[in-house]
Amino acid sequence: MKLARLLATSLLVTALADAAVAKDTVTLGQVLEPPHLDPTAGAAAAIDEIVYANVFEGLTRIAADGSVQPQLATSWEVSPDGLAWTFHLKQGVTFHDGTGFDSTDVKFSLERALAEDSVNAQKGLFEPIAAVETPDPATVVIRLKRPTGLLPWNLAWGDAVIVAPESAETNRTRPVGTGPFQFTEWRQGDRLVLSRREGADVALAQVTFRFIADPAAATAALMAEDVDGYLNFPAPEALPQFEADPRFAVVIGTTEGETLLAINNRRQPLDDVRVRRAIGHAIDRQALIDGAMMGYGQPIGSHFSPSHPAYVDLTSRSAHDPELARRLLAEAGVGDLKLTIKLPPPSYARRSGEIIQAQLAEVGIQAELVPVEWAQWLEQVFANKDYDLTIVSHTEPLDIGIYARDDYYFNYRNPDFQALMARIEGTADEAERNTLYGQAQEMLAADAVNGFLFELPKQGVWNARLEGMWANAPIQATDLTGVRWAE
Template sequence: MKPGKKFGVVGVAFAVALTLFATSAPANAASADATVDIGSLYEPQNLDNTGGGGQGVVEALNGNSYEGLYRLTDGGVVENLLATASKVSKDGLTYTFTLRSGVKFHSGKTMTSADVKFSLEKVSAADSKSARKSSFKVVKSIATPDAKTVVVTLSSRSISFIYNLTYIWIMNSSAKDFATEEDGTGPYKLSAWKRGSTLSLVRNDSYWGTAPKNKTVVYHYFTNATALNNALLTGAVDVITSAQSPDALAQFKSSSYKISNGQSTTKLILVFNDRVAPFNNVKVRKAITSAIDNKKLLASIWGDYGTLIGSMVPPTDPWYEDLTGVNPYNVALAKKLLAAAGYAKGFTFRLDTPQYDPHPAAAAFIKSELAKVGITVNINSVTDDQWYNNVYKKHDFAATMQEHVNDRDVVWYGNP
């Protein structure tokens, strides 16, 4: 998110990531020429993770087609990937990385330090459009003394520098169109992308590491959870990447399916644009937060799953603090704050809401809650493209619902 917006947090951190498998899938996947069909609600906006690709591009290509110097395991441990070794100077300002030998891009070009430098600068340069640019402000210079060595000098020590590198994809510096084409080093390469339908990956037979067990992966994109779930029920897909509500799980509780639970960093947040009235008044923002019963909201969307956090920091972040006690549910206080702000009779605002679950259900609950204090919410359902262009890029909104999936992103929110 860009600076200049205050965040009223609905307070739901999805502490579980639910992936569902049809148990018949492994029999098919045993064949070296097998295709694994995956259902998802998150189609990429484009294929460039530094230019608004959204969470869909990470889901499809991260670790599959593109790799970094390091990778982050499911347990949060940083492991070497395209970098085999690193040395840090005594003052903590200079990092020297040794690159893995024999790594080739899908186009056949050998990966060198020039590609690593290009990829780091694609994020850290002054004209970079990457959302992670602020995490690399400490990068002072990048040198490439030889094809296998990269030297990065920082302007100040950074405890998170190596960790942040896990999010940087190493891209071919000779490539031209990152938004629509792919040329990574991963075990799968892009075969075809039919916008609005499917994204297909095929095994990279020249992969430097362990070869994938199956030949092809096809992501099938759906616009709603019902269609996604039905695809798994009918065998159209083998896996779906998420369950959008606890109610959906009941239909999969049989020996025919496997539900995989895991930690998630996804935060569902209610965002106010503090550049426009009435959200430029802190009393109004506090009033809305106090008027929403987050416990009931969580129960209505996720039942026994999920965690209230009271902020934009997930429990997996090292600096997490439970802030659910700040601005707790208090309808009387909400009305008092509105009156003090000059809105005793309430007001009306538009809530731009992504079309996919759980946003519509959360928005409907919030609308009902705020009606109790005299506030009228007009829910405006928007596509991913509309949200990205109007809300994220143009800041043309009063309030919006949105999931944020990144961890350790407190600097994005805290940047004044």
């Protein structure tokens, strides 16, 4: 009997010890697996969702409230003419491989992004930079071709994180940054593991990302507690089930994700604005939100987040009007139009595709749905522009400037829009800049560049004991630096 009591006590102590260990690890579900892990060399949001602020850091960062905060730079100032920005750097910082961080790493990273052979997906963010100077190891001076009031914001993107010359070429598979978590393991098709670096001031010792895209499988994994949460849960129809379960917190927030029926503006007959407008009028946004998103999401009429103070509601410009859509197609001389819609894996895209296919059919447009994997989408649609239509959510912050890029996959080229974006970049006054943003939204709506659908909601579901999870997503990130288990 005494031996049994001792054994029971031992097992209890072991169980309590195991529970204590479990409190500093977390397993999160993620819909998309990244194609690689270098945020400076890829457009996939799934890269930043794992490594932003966790593995890699920039001079600045975007915080949970959407504000720009210091990160590797402690402070900065701009010259009176707006052409020179001086950044003062943290000292004593090292990369995960032990190499030191200083101003030469900043110079290397920015010049690498600017290089002629750069593969940075947001190369345009760096175009205003004329030169990067390093007067001493703790100071960087960025000289500009023209005043760019948004420079601290631009440097807060994942595409602008600082990398080291010693490890830059292998960051795709073994990322080495200055962040509080370091890369441990990647079992492709299954999971990716990050571990707390020695001395890092974060509560979690280990983070595991499980790649589960299927909505039913995601629901089952959460219910079984095989994963502790999803920051972007792919099954909105299951949210009431989790809301009724006290084990979970369900938090519906906002994102920067403008969900589009993207249009190849250079492919006939989509190069005719009347055809693009017809597509816009064929879409019933509310029916789409109700059917594909279970009522979650806000309609948009241009490429801009409704949470931004410069947002203009332009949904009336492309209001659901099948008769007008048919008339516009007739005016354009288009009959029996057949198009393809390439659909990446996220459930919002696949489900929206089925509804939009039916809505287009009502106005005489036959749309074939072509499901593609994420790597295929990046190659065929984003890189090679081989598509008619596609559905995707652009989750980068304040990214309306992508429409000013001649080589962007929309194939939209408008010199007036490019000139307007140049004015915005050079405007330091926020109120004036917001007015110009409104004009930019108007221009995109008038040109019907894309079918503007809805702002992707952030549907978070996680263990109710987890603290510090972001309610909103001002940037595409799963920032775990402030996450901890409640005692």
